[in-house]
Amino acid sequence: MEVNGYTIEPGANLEGAYLIRADLSGADLSGANLSGAYLFRANLRGAQLPLADLFGADLSGTYLFGAYLFGADLTRANISRANISGADLFGADLTRANLTGANLSRAGLSRANLVEADLTGADLTDADFADARANGDTQWPDSFDPVAAGVTFEG
DSSP: OEETTEEOOTTOBOTTOBOTTOBOTTOBOTTOBOTTOBOTTOBOTTOBOTTOBOTTOBOTTOBOTTOBOTTOBOTTOBOTTOBOTTOBOTTOBOTTOBOTTOBOTTOBOTTOBOTTOBOTTOBOTTOBOTTOEEOTTOBOOTTOOTTTTTOEEOO
16 A cells, blocks of 8 residues: 555654544554654544554554454554544553553553553543553543552552
C-alpha cells in the first residue's frame, strides 16, 4: 500500500513520515519504525502495529479504534484526544506519553508501562489495567482509582 509516497507494509521504515489524516485502516505495520512520525488525525482503525516503534510520534486526534499495539513503543508519543477505544496495548511502553483527553474505553492495557504518562481527562471506562505499571508522576483522571483498577506502582 502506498500513502503520501510512503510504502506501508510490515517492518517499513517510516521514521519522521508525514501521514497526517492518512487512511491506514486495517494496515499491517507490524514492527514498523514510525518514530517521530506525524499521524495527526490519521485513521488507524483495526491497524496491526505489534512491536511498532512509535517513539515521540504525534498521534493526536488519531482514530485507533480496535488497533493492535501489542508491545509497541509509544514512549513520549502525543496521543492526546485520540480514540483508542477497544485497542489492545498489552505490554506497550507508554512512558511519558501524553494521553490527555484520549478515549481508552474498553482498551486492553495489561502489563503496559504508564510511568510518567499523562492520562488527565482520559475516558478509562472498562479499560483493563491488570499488571500495568505506573509511578507517582503518572497523572490520572479525577475520581479514577488506579490501584483498584489493578495498576502496580513502582518506587
